[in-house]
Amino acid sequence: xxxxxxxxxxxxxxxxxxxxxxxxxxxxxxxxxxxxxxxxxxxxxxxxxxxxxxxxxxxxxxxxxxxxxxxxxxxxxxxxxxxxxxxxxxxxxxxxxxxxxxxxxxxxxxxxxxxxxxxxxxxxxxxxxxxxxxxxxxxxxxxxxxxxxxxxxxxxxxxxxxxxxxxxxxxxxxxxxxxxxxxxxxxxxxxxxxxxxxxxxxxxxxxxxxxxxxxxxxxxxxxxxxxxxxxxxxxxxxxxxxxxxxxxxxxxxxxxxxxxxxxxxxxxxxxxxxxxxxxxxxxxxxxxxxxxxxxxxxxxxxxxxxxxxxxxxxxxxxxxxxxxxxxxxxxxxxxxx
Amino acid sequence: xxxxxxxxxxxxxxxxxxxxxxxxxxxxxxxxxxxxxxxxxxxxxxxxxxxxxxxxxxxxxxxxxxxxxxxxxxxxxxxxxxxxxxxxxxxxxxxxxxxxxxxxxxxxxxxxxxxxxxxxxxxxxxxxxxxxxxxxxxxxxxxxxxxxxxxxxxxxxxxxxxxxxxxxxxxxxxxxxxxxxxxxxxxxxxxxxxxxxxxxxxxxxxxxxxxxxxxxxxxxxxxxxxxxxxxxxxxxxxxxxxxxxxxxxxxxxxxxxxxxxxxxxxxxxxxxxxxxxxxxxxxxxxxxxxxxxxxxxxxxxxxxxxxxxxxxxxxxxxxxxxxxxxx
Amino acid sequence: xxxxxxxxxxxxxxxxxxxxxxxxxxxxxxxxxxxxxxxxxxxxxxxxxxxxxxxxxxxxxxxxxxxxxxxxxxxxxxxxxxxxxxxxxxxxxxxxxxxxxxxxxxxxxxxxxxxxxxxxxxxxxxxxxxxxxxxxxxxxxxxxxxxxxxxxxxxxxxxxxxxxxxxxxxxxxxxxxxxxxxxxxxxxxxxxxxxxxxxxxxxxxxxxxxxxxxxxxxxxxxxxxxxxxxxxxxxxxxxxxxxxxxxxxxxxxxxxxxxxxxxxxxxxxxxxxxxxxxxxxxxxxxxxxxxxxxxxxxxxxxxxxxxxxxxxxx
Numbered sequence: 001x002x003x004x005x006x007x008x009x010x011x012x013x014x015x016x017x018x019x020x021x022x023x024x025x026x027x028x029x030x031x032x033x034x035x036x037x038x039x040x041x042x043x044x045x046x047x048x049x050x051x052x053x054x055x056x057x058x059x060x061x062x063x064x065x066x067x068x069x070x071x072x073x074x075x076x077x078x079x080x081x082x083x084x085x086x087x088x089x090x091x092x093x094x095x096x097x098x099x100x101x102x103x104x105x106x107x108x109x110x111x112x113x114x115x116x117x118x119x120x121x122x123x124x125x126x127x128x129x130x131x132x133x134x135x136x137x138x139x140x141x142x143x144x145x146x147x148x149x150x151x152x153x154x155x156x157x158x159x160x161x162x163x164x165x166x167x168x169x170x171x172x173x174x175x176x177x178x179x180x181x182x183x184x185x186x187x188x189x190x191x192x193x194x195x196x197x198x199x200x201x202x203x204x205x206x207x208x209x210x211x212x213x214x215x216x217x218x219x220x221x222x223x224x225x226x227x228x229x230x231x232x233x234x235x236x237x238x239x240x241x242x243x244x245x246x247x248x249x250x251x252x253x254x255x256x257x258x259x260x261x262x263x264x265x266x267x268x269x270x271x272x273x274x275x276x277x278x279x280x281x282x283x284x285x286x287x288x289x290x291x292x293x294x295x296x297x298x299x300x301x302x303x304x305x306x307x308x309x310x311x312x313x314x315x316x317x318x319x320x321x322x323x324x325x326x327x328x329x330x331x332x333x334x335x336x337x
Numbered sequence: 338x339x340x341x342x343x344x345x346x347x348x349x350x351x352x353x354x355x356x357x358x359x360x361x362x363x364x365x366x367x368x369x370x371x372x373x374x375x376x377x378x379x380x381x382x383x384x385x386x387x388x389x390x391x392x393x394x395x396x397x398x399x400x401x402x403x404x405x406x407x408x409x410x411x412x413x414x415x416x417x418x419x420x421x422x423x424x425x426x427x428x429x430x431x432x433x434x435x436x437x438x439x440x441x442x443x444x445x446x447x448x449x450x451x452x453x454x455x456x457x458x459x460x461x462x463x464x465x466x467x468x469x470x471x472x473x474x475x476x477x478x479x480x481x482x483x484x485x486x487x488x489x490x491x492x493x494x495x496x497x498x499x500x501x502x503x504x505x506x507x508x509x510x511x512x513x514x515x516x517x518x519x520x521x522x523x524x525x526x527x528x529x530x531x532x533x534x535x536x537x538x539x540x541x542x543x544x545x546x547x548x549x550x551x552x553x554x555x556x557x558x559x560x561x562x563x564x565x566x567x568x569x570x571x572x573x574x575x576x577x578x579x580x581x582x583x584x585x586x587x588x589x590x591x592x593x594x595x596x597x598x599x600x601x602x603x604x605x606x607x608x609x610x611x612x613x614x615x616x617x618x619x620x621x622x623x624x625x626x627x628x629x630x631x632x633x634x635x636x637x638x639x640x641x642x643x644x645x646x647x648x649x650x651x652x653x654x655x656x657x658x659x660x661x662x663x664x
Numbered sequence: 665x666x667x668x669x670x671x672x673x674x675x676x677x678x679x680x681x682x683x684x685x686x687x688x689x690x691x692x693x694x695x696x697x698x699x700x701x702x703x704x705x706x707x708x709x710x711x712x713x714x715x716x717x718x719x720x721x722x723x724x725x726x727x728x729x730x731x732x733x734x735x736x737x738x739x740x741x742x743x744x745x746x747x748x749x750x751x752x753x754x755x756x757x758x759x760x761x762x763x764x765x766x767x768x769x770x771x772x773x774x775x776x777x778x779x780x781x782x783x784x785x786x787x788x789x790x791x792x793x794x795x796x797x798x799x800x801x802x803x804x805x806x807x808x809x810x811x812x813x814x815x816x817x818x819x820x821x822x823x824x825x826x827x828x829x830x831x832x833x834x835x836x837x838x839x840x841x842x843x844x845x846x847x848x849x850x851x852x853x854x855x856x857x858x859x860x861x862x863x864x865x866x867x868x869x870x871x872x873x874x875x876x877x878x879x880x881x882x883x884x885x886x887x888x889x890x891x892x893x894x895x896x897x898x899x900x901x902x903x904x905x906x907x908x909x910x911x912x913x914x915x916x917x918x919x920x921x922x923x924x925x926x927x928x929x930x931x932x933x934x935x936x937x938x939x940x941x942x943x944x945x946x947x948x949x950x951x952x953x954x955x956x957x958x959x960x961x962x963x964x965x966x967x968x969x970x971x972x973x974x975x976x977x978x
Contacts, residue, residue, distance in 0.1 A: 065559055091565040104556040108578035114557075117574070118564035150388075166560065505682030509952045510914030517948040520936045521690050597807050601918050604809050605933055624813065624922070631817040638810035645805040 008206050009039040009174055014061055014071035016054075020280060027280045031057040033230040034071070036306075039223075041173070044200070044207040046221030046238065048214055048253070050276055054230040055210045056099075059178040062208060063096045076173070092122060095167035099179035101159035105151040111137070112147030115166045122170060136165040140195060157188040161195070168199065176208045181216060193220060214257055218242055223312075226250050229279055229287040235306070236313040246315045249288045286318065294319060395658040402654020405647040412644060416463035425454035427461040428612045436630045447633055449619070450626055451612075455633060459640055462614035465526055466641070469599030469608070469615075470592045470648065473530045477537030478588040484538065485545025485584075486576055490553055490568070500546060503539040511536050515598050519607040526609040529602040533595050544587045548580035586656045593648030600641050616641045669964055676960050683952045684736065688729050691945045741946035746938050751946040754931060759950055761831060762920070762927035765847055766912045773852035773912070774905055777859025781901075782894075784860065785867035796860060803857030808915050812850035812922040819846060829924035847923045851915055855908040862904045863897070870897040899970045906962035910955045 017030045032054040039045045047055050060066045062073060067083035075094065080086055095118075098104035105114050112133050119129045134144040140161040151159055160180065167175050177196070181189040193216065199205060209220045217224055217238070224241045226234040226249065234247040245251050277283055277290055286304050289295040298318055306314040307321070396402055415422050430452030437448040439455070446455040484503070488496035506514065518532035552558060552575070561575045600617030602608045609615035611622070619637040627634050716722050720731055735742070741751035784796040820828040832843035870876065870893045879889055920929030928947045935943035 060559075063563055065562060085565070088565065091563070096560070096563055098556040098560060100556055104560060106557040106561075106575055106579065109574070117561060117566070121561075121564045121566045121570065163560075170564075501678075501682070505679060505686055508679050508683050508956050509686070509948070510910035510955055512911070512914035512917065513948060513951050514914075516914075516917055516932065516936075517687070517690050517944060520932075520944045521941060593805065600807060601809060604918060605921065605936060607936060620810065620813065627813065627817045628821045631821060634813055634817065638807065638813055642806050642810055645807070646802065649801065649805050 005041045005043070007038050008041045008076055009062065009208065010074040011035055011037045011062065012072050012074065014058070014073065015069050016057055016061055016066065017069060029279045030230050030282055031279060032061060035232050037225055037232065037235070039206060039208060041206055042204050043222045044209050044220055046217035046224040047208065047210045047227060048212065048217045048224060049227035051212060052276060052279065053227045055227055056178055059096065059176045059208065059210050063094050063176055088122065092170040093173045094176070095170060095172040096176040096178060097163050097167045097180040100183055101156045101163060104163050105159055107151055110147060111149050111151070111162050115162060115169055118166065118170050132169055136168050139168065139199065140165045156184055157192065160184060160192055164196070174206045174208065176210070178210045179212070182211060182213065189216065196220070214253060226253065229277065229282050231287050231316065232306070233288065233317065234315050240313055246309060246313065246320065247317050248292050248294060392658045396654055399654040399657065401650050405650035405654070408647045409651060412463055413467060415460055416467055419460045419464065423454070423457040423460050425457040427453060427457040427614050429453065436626060436633065438630065439632055446636060449623060449633065455636060458614040458619060459636060462616050462619060462637065463640070465609050465613065465615040466596060466600065466617070466644070469526070469530055469533065470596035473533035473537060473595045473599070474588055474592045476534045478541055478584060481538045481541025482545045482584055485542040486549045486572060486580065488542070489546040489549025490572060490576060500542070503542045506539045512598055512601060515602060516605065516607065519602050524607050524610060526613070526615070529599050529608040532602065533598050536598065537591055537595065541584060541588060545580055545584050548583045549576055552576050552579045582659055586659055589652040589655050590649070593645040593652070596641065596648070597645055668967055672960055672963050676956055679956055680953065683956065684733055684949065685729070687945055687949045687952065688732055690948070691941055736949065742942040744940055744943050746940050751942050754943065755928065755946050755950050758926060758928045758931045761925060762913070762916050762929065765844070765851065765920070765925060765927060766916055768844055768848045769851035769855065769912050770909060772848055773855030773908065774859055776852070777856045778863050778901060780856070781860040781863025782867055784864045785871070788868060800857040800860045803853045806853065808850050808854060809918040809922060811853055812846070812919055815846045815850055816922065831925060847919050847925055851912060851919045854911055854915065858904055858908060859901060863901050866897040866900045867893060895969070899966060902962055902966045906959045909958045913951050913955055
């Protein structure tokens with residue numbers, strides 16, 4: 001539905017690795033490796049994957065909390081300078097809602113101070129700060145007089161709404177939501193998700209929605225990117241992800257969702273064997289090959305490039321060799337769905 | 338049945354887990370307007386006191402802590418208002434009235450080896466002795482906090498150099514380092530306070546650094562960086578308020594120690610110079626009279642001891658009062 | 665075990681290096697001219713310059729430090745103009761006396777502290793616990809030099825039971841012990857108090873651990889149980905004991921002065937009074953080195969007892 005709207009955020013070949021200490025030696029941890037994604041104005045891109053797959057690093061690369069080793073972030077047509085302070089306009093246009101409602105608010109600052117902080121840093125006059133704080137608090141359904149409360153006096157759901165209010169205070173275009181509902185109870189999750197959707201419609205917000213929870217991602221997103229060990233393995237519409245998963249890893253992820261109806265439960269076990277490998281010295285070629293039932297020698301030698309298997313459906317897997325040729329997914333797995 | 342056995346303990350939500358928004362009932366598919374209305378309806382706010390009110394309430398409940406605090410307040414005010422409390426001159430003695438025992442007529446606590454009134458000297462001596470407790474601790478807290486917060490937030494080369502320097506100072510026994518610094522600076526009350534300040538900077542910097550490291554990984558710090566705030570602003574508004582309590586509790590325990598070390602320095606002749614009264618120095622100058630007037634010798638030592646006990650007790654009480662998981 | 669010792673020892677090297685730098689800077693950079701102690705009050709500027717050149721004080725700091733360090737490594741701490749002896753010979757004799765006193769205080773303080781702390785933990789909440797806890801808090805707050813003076817008043821001045829000065833080392837073991845008692849008690853009280861507090865907390869903590877419950881459930885007797893608890897509770901006690909050795913060594917300056925015990929403390933006291941800075945410098949360095957080495961020993965001992973600490977890099 002957003003197909004014709006302009007691209008707001010364009011990630012080109014982003015890579016980031018960290019140095020970790022293993023004993024006395026230091027090792028490279030590849031957190032994000034060659035990720036390219038595009039996000040259109042007003043849309044929601046969901047990023048899904050197991051913990052440790054580089055989702056949070058990706059979020060921090062996008063908003064500029066960490067600088068990429070390679071690749072670039074293009075926002076609203078402008079290339080972001082790597083490793084330097086971003087222009088004020090971009091700071092205002094890009095905000096983030098963090099994962100942990102306990103840790104994302106300064107325990108020694110009142111709600112009003114927390115929400116007003118970005119405004120004051122950006123030089124908004126005191127009077128306007130106060131008005132704007134009231135306004136955004138109301139938008140997330142909090143009484144204006146909550147401004148004098150401290151975070152510990154609020155419930156988890158309330159705190160997460162304050163976090164959203166803080167992100168909205170500067171009237172951003174893009175909001176990065178990093179596991180923003182994961183720490184909440186299911187019932188409150190639903191309330192917060194509804195709030196986020198309404199806010200998106202009202203203020204024409206663009207979301208980068210990061211979560212490990214497939215159900216939540218499908219509910220929120222227009223498009224979904226599946227990440228595994230720093231690589232994007234599959235990109236498609238949220239609708240297709242559930243109905244036509246192509247990458248073996250995506251199938252594993254979907255199969256791991258508990259089903260209520262016993263008839264839908266997977267009869268296949270051990271679709272993928274073993275644990276997720278350490279991001280220190282990740283497997284060569286396709287990083288999923290160590291757990292993939294279809295892995296061949298080719299998989300360890302060559303990293304698969306993303307291929308548009310169907311319109312708008314990209315997969316990085318050697319099972320889908322060339323563009324245009326629709327390959328039926330392997331039968332053994334298909335029986336599951 | 339086995340399952341029953343495992344869930345025998347009732348699950349009671351803690352204050353942290355108790356979620357107000359969970360209490361509202363909104364039908365599935367409700368509009369956000371309805372949701373907001375329900376939130377407003379259910380929001381009465383938590384009934385919690387401000388942090389320092391709560392700390393004060395808990396401190397007051399601790400009888401030993403209150404007694405220690407009252408003692409310290411009395412001591413401080415008597416030192417400050419010394420001229421209004423004792424009439425005798427602490428610096429000038431009467432040669433004929435030397436070493437009078439306590440409870441002598443006209444001299445409640447007797448006189449010292451130069452015939453000066455002990456009560457006056459003890460009250461006036463409190464000025465310098467209490468100052469040697471507070472002043473070095475205050476300065477060391479300020480400098481140590483700056484070093485520790487910077488090193489903990491910035492890390493990097495500057496932080497490493499700062500903290501390794503602290504480690505090296507830490508390799509000396511505290512009293513010895515104070516003596517060595519005092520000896521090379523020369524005798525004098527000011528120099529002994531400088532010595533104690535230097536000795537206390539490393540431990541405070543260590544506490545400040547580890548507290549800052551804990552804060553540095555919190556998401557609210559990332560949020561403040563995301564707002565475009567500069568380092569100094571982040572340190573002032575986000576880091577300092579969150580490390581101040583830990584440092585404060587630790588520093589409060591150092592006041593008594595500072596006084597002990599400073600008294601030790603004056604005892605060695607490195608602190609206050611005669612005739613200015615100071616408890617450590619008084620204890621030393623009366624040392625030769627233990628055979629003739631033992632009770633007099635004990636008095637200044639007793640003052641140091643009682644004040645130190647009071648500081649330690651008050652510090653313990655403060656630590657307990659502030660030890661709550663609010664945030 | 666050997667590699668463990670070597671690794672820990674290697675980690676103390678930079679600290680030792682830092683200690684020498686600090687000791688050097690303390691004496692050279694801070695106001696107070698080391699040349700002063702070699703000069704008469706009415707010395708002329710020319711005389712002063714001559715002494716300064718003789719001592720190498722006119723050369724740049726790093727060179728002064730290198731020269732000084734080279735001398736120090738060869739145990740040459742300079743010459744004391746007041747004592748007319750080399751500083752190292754003064755230190756060697758005094759160090760031994762201080763070591764005897766500090767070791768005796770350490771044994772009494774640590775053993776007594778562990779004993780009292782364990783007793784308090786086993787009788788937790790009862791009268792014995794309350795008495796011991798109160799004594800420990802008092803011991804923590806009382807200045808050692810005050811206790812020393814009180815002991816002198818009671819046992820020397822009034823009762824006349826114990827000698828007030830000297831070591832009595834050359835008059836037989838019995839006399840030596842009589843001389844040792846008071847300085848040892850005064851010096852060990854702080855250590856005793858802190859060790860008792862830490863031991864009490866650690867034993868109570870360990871008794872609450874899950875593995876103790878398991879051992880209890882298996883029907884282990886109280887005395888066997890105490891053995892297991894002791895092995896696990898000793899680690900924090902060792903940690904503080906390392907720091908306590910520093911307090912004992914530093915506190916020695918005050919205690920020795922009062923009891924005229926001819927150790928490093930008395931040496932430092934006399935050097936301070938006569939502004940004999942080379943002696944203060946040498947003594948500071950020697951005590952700091954002793955402290956660092958003692959901490960190394962405690963560290964290795966701790967790693968030997970507690971396998972969890974063997975892996976730790978720091």
